[in-house]
């Protein structure tokens with residue numbers, strides 16, 4: 001079931017307050033139109049009743065696709081730190097496991113922090129690609145192009161839709177402005193051989209990306225913490 005709740009929202013343009021219905025969770029097997037709304041950036045969008053400006057409310061959202069047995073939590077890290085979100089997340093996962101009957105396969109559970117990451121992950125999963133292998137490719141691209149795509153300021157996003165049979169297309173996103181700056185191409189044959197290795201021996205990548213947040217950039221930042229000034 002998709003779930004909506006009433007929220008009191010203040011317009012960022014004019015300050016007008018109004019009550020709006022926003023989604024806390026969406027079930028895209030039952031309501032595929034909500035997935036379309038998410039992709040088209042219409043989900044949880046508000047039109048101000050006073051000045052008529054449109055804006056999106058980034059709030060926690062549970063993306064549920066029971067048909068694929070997938071749960072993705074989108075937790076915007078605007079109010080609390082990622083560490084706090086991850087702690088909370090671990091607790092709720094333990095609770096979920098405790099209540100699930102033993103013969104029920106637990107859903108694949110993922111965590112993302114931005115809408116772009118959510119949309120990217122949905123595409124990766126629906127294309128039947130291995131998320132950890134995709135992130136490992138990003139990891140190597142970052143490592144081999146430290147000057148061009150430093151993980152501190154650039155995020156790589158796989159563009160599944162525009163990738164071809166021969167090449168995977170990665171967009172380079174500026175981590176501060178969220179602008180897409182350029183496109184990098186990566187041979188799909190290299191993805192396939194990496195996937196073979198991962199399927200034979202998943203331990204190394206599972207250790208590098210234990211989840212629930214699977215991110216090359218985040219793993220690299222954890223290896224080389226940014227100096228606090």
Ligand SMILES: [Zn+2]
Pocket residue numbers: 011012013014015016048049050051052053
């Ligand atoms: Zn307004």
